[in-house]
Amino acid sequence: MNTKKIIACLDIKDGRVVKGVNFLGLRDVSSPVELGKFYSDSGVDELVLYDITASTERRRILSEIIRQVAGCISVPLTVAGGVATLEDFGAVLDCGADKVSINSGALKNPDLISEAAKKHGSHSVVLAIDAKRVNGAFHVFSNGGMVDTGLKAVEWLKRGGELGAGELVVNSIDTDGVKGGFDLPMLKAVSEAVSVPIVASGGAGCIDDFIDLFRTLPAIDAGLAASIFHFGEVAIPDLKRALHDNGINVRL
Numbered sequence: 001m002n003t004k005k006i007i008a009c010l011d012i013k014d015g016r017v018v019k020g021v022n023f024l025g026l027r028d029v030s031s032p033v034e035l036g037k038f039y040s041d042s043g044v045d046e047l048v049l050y051d052i053t054a055s056t057e058r059r060r061i062l063s064e065i066i067r068q069v070a071g072c073i074s075v076p077l078t079v080a081g082g083v084a085t086l087e088d089f090g091a092v093l094d095c096g097a098d099k100v101s102i103n104s105g106a107l108k109n110p111d112l113i114s115e116a117a118k119k120h121g122s123h124s125v126v127l128a129i130d131a132k133r134v135n136g137a138f139h140v141f142s143n144g145g146m147v148d149t150g151l152k153a154v155e156w157l158k159r160g161g162e163l164g165a166g167e168l169v170v171n172s173i174d175t176d177g178v179k180g181g182f183d184l185p186m187l188k189a190v191s192e193a194v195s196v197p198i199v200a201s202g203g204a205g206c207i208d209d210f211i212d213l214f215r216t217l218p219a220i221d222a223g224l225a226a227s228i229f230h231f232g233e234v235a236i237p238d239l240k241r242a243l244h245d246n247g248i249n250v251r252l
Helices: 032-042 063-072 086-094 104-108 111-120 153-163 184-191 207-216 236-245
Strands: 005-013 016-021 024-030 046-051 077-080 099-102 125-134 137-142 147-152 167-172 198-201 222-225
Touching: 005 032, 005 198, 005 236, 016 032, 032 046, 032 063, 032 236, 046 063, 063 077, 063 086, 077 125, 086 099, 086 111, 099 104, 099 111, 104 111, 104 137, 111 125, 111 153, 125 153, 137 153, 147 153, 153 167, 153 184, 167 184, 184 198, 184 207, 207 222, 207 236
Parallel strands: 005 046, 005 222, 046 077, 077 099, 099 125, 125 167, 167 198, 198 222
Antiparallel strands: 005 016, 016 024, 125 137, 137 147
C-alpha cells in the first residue's frame, strides 16, 4: 500500500490565512508564515499556499509570502492562485515552491499544463479543480467557485492528466468547510477515470473522515484540509497516529 499524505492548506487573502464555508463567510485565522512553520513542525506531509483572490483580482500571487513560507518549512510546498502563464509558473518555482497548482489559468489555456510539464517536469504541475453538483453532474467552477464553466469535472481531470499534470486536486464546493466528510461519490468517479495521483479536498470534519476516505477509496493518495487544523479541532500527530492504528500507511 502506498503511503498516504496529509496536506494542510493555507487560504490567503490580503496576506492572512482565512477560512470560510462553501467559499463564503471568510474568517481571519493567522499569519501564513507562523502557521506554515507550525504545520511543518507538527509533521504535515505537504503544505499548500492558496492565494484565493489572485485570479478574481487578476493579479499575480504574493511572491514575498511564498519566499517566507518556503524558507521556514521542511516539507514540500505547493502554491496556487493567479498562475496564468508559463512565466507565472516559473516565477512561483523561483520563489521556492516545489509544485505549482493551476486552476483558472489551465481552464483558459489548457496548453499551459503541457507547456509547464515539458519545461519544469510533470512532478511540478498540479491541476486543481473546484467542482459542484449541477443537475446531478459534477461541474468545474472557476474564479474562486463563482463561475460554472459547464465542463464535466471527470472529463476535464482526465484530459489534464493526459496533458501532463502530475497530480490532481479535487475540491468539492458542496462539502468545502462543512465538516461533514469528503465528497466520496465525486472522488470515486474521478479515481475510476484517471491514473494520476489524486488529492481529496473539501469536507473533512474529524479524524474518522480521513479514515473513511482512505478505506473507502484506497486509490486516493492524499487528504487535504484547512479549518479543522486551523481551529485546533484535529492535531496532525493525532490524525496520523489514528490512521496508522487503523492500518493506513502514513509517515509518522
